[in-house]
Amino acid sequence: MCGIAGINFPDRNLVAHMIQQITHRGPDDCGVVVDDVVSIGNCRLKIVDLTERGHQPMSNEDGSIWITFNGEIYNASSLRMELEKLGHTFLSDADTEVIIHGYEEWGLNVVKRLNGMWAFAIYDSEKKLLFLSRDRMGIKPLYYFFQKDTFAFSSELKVFATEKEFHRPILVEGLLEQLIFSFNPSSYTILDSVYKLKPGELLIYYLDSGSIWKHKFWNNCREKNGILDLRYLLRLIDEAIRLHLIADVPVGCYVSGGLDSSIVAIKYAENYEGMLHTFTVGFEGGNDEREYGRTLADFIGTNHHELVLNGEMVAREFDTLLYYYDLSITDPAFIPNYFVSKLAKNYVTVTLAGEGGDEVFGGYDYYRYLYFAKQIGLSLFIRKFVPEGLLLPILNKNDKLAKAFYTIKNEGKLKHFITGYLTLLPRTKLVKLFSIENFVPLVDEPATPADIEYMPELDQRILLAENYNYKADKSTSAASLEERVPLQEYHLVKYVNSLPMGYKLNLREGKVFLRAILYSYLPELAKRKKYGYGTPIGTWLRNSLDAHLESAIQQSRKLSFIKEGSIEKIYQKFRHRSATQNELAFLWNLLIIIGGLERYGYLYS
Incomplete structure (x- = not known):
């Protein structure tokens, strides 16, 4: 975990101040590099190679290429061996250096060789460009400012809200998106001229011309022709967990008693050689998962730590929480994540979590309802023969039914399809709140079909990447902690996405693969109904x-x-x-x- 920032002109003080605002992301070490053209900076949380050799920004041997990097590359060791055979010399054990030499060898295609989570910027002084990239699943955030002759980037949006050089008015469409969805599903933000790099995307800023070129290097959609092989799936999960345990610092695991975190925790205990630590949060006056977290921790034999959160604790830190929310998301689960991360930081520097299990393995109830409605022909019947006016009295009273209706009605029309099911309130209520009769979200995901069969893939690119991953990153980095999400390892995601939706769920429940795996360990947890945090x-x-x-x-x-x-x-x-x-x-x-x-x-x- 690190914080990165940079600008397309020389100004050491400005970049140093940009980094200062995000030092919670990397309190162990800071650095700034400036030449006649650019200024880049980094604040580092030391995870791999704890020596000064891992200092950032980092350069190649002759100083012509510099990088500022946030994230972890899990296949760095194998890439290092490959690059050494090709004649590259390494001066550190940091995965950062693998990206530099990989860029020297493979150019922009280096991103296709990486397995991990990342947001980085490479400055190539000879080619006179800045090369930015965000990982395939959007686990790490990356914002950029672009207007006229000015280009800048940062790990957090607050940098652009506070520095006078970038201080921008509110973008009304971005604000409206947040009010309607609780996050920005598009590449736009709440600030004018400030954008998000999308998951699996790279950006080139040409320093001479001041122009931008963007390219998506990974598409999570696959033909639904995969062959179901549970043994192969389990091997992929095991390998993902092992890769995510690579660290030179202590690693722990969040647990809740849910399917996703339980499987991650069990595999963590089977594979981790250090002291085992697990963490659970409960609520006064809300859903309390501590009992189930305790059951799991007792089963795998960890040092278990619990936190009970109440409203007074939230009120005392409310202004601080708004600071870390970063004008980007509003998910209430951010708050328990933040407090349990502060607890975990007393024992570990890295935590594993089950984030992504629902979107990858088909865990949401609406997947089941909409999928089986389509299978029996109900969706087609509704689209052809049921006008909105006929059901309006019912839709006005039932939010879930209204969202399902508008999703079915708009299958095949991506932006309206997304608005149908991802908005906080259904269209029947939105038109009473806002002057938005013609509102269309700024979403740009043409590679993902607006098809119920592909809803998990759509959620991976939008709901997960632009909401839940932001929540996880911002809440844990606020405590100077790195969260890793093995269920989003891209080989695993690629395989599961190749399987038809009907393999992942049945009429009663979703995530049938994960449920089967957990059942072999703890049947009582595998049978539990999905609850989530239940933040009160x-x-x-x-x-x-x-x-x-x-x-x-x-x-x-x-x-x-x-x-x-x-x-x-x-x-x-x-x-x-x-x-x-x-x-x-x-x-x-x-x-x-x-x-x-x-x-x-x-x-x-």
């Missing part, structure tokens, strides 16, 4: 955060695209305890977005 946002909003929520609602009146009185109606339903879970999530979303804008001093009209 309702309790927090009514008690410890009630003043913050009231303030956010008052401030939201300044947003011209919100219809007068519409949010107050939801707030009154919340006060009378008649709000739906989706409406409750929308109020939380509003609180974090408005709070973040205030935290960074933005005024809006």
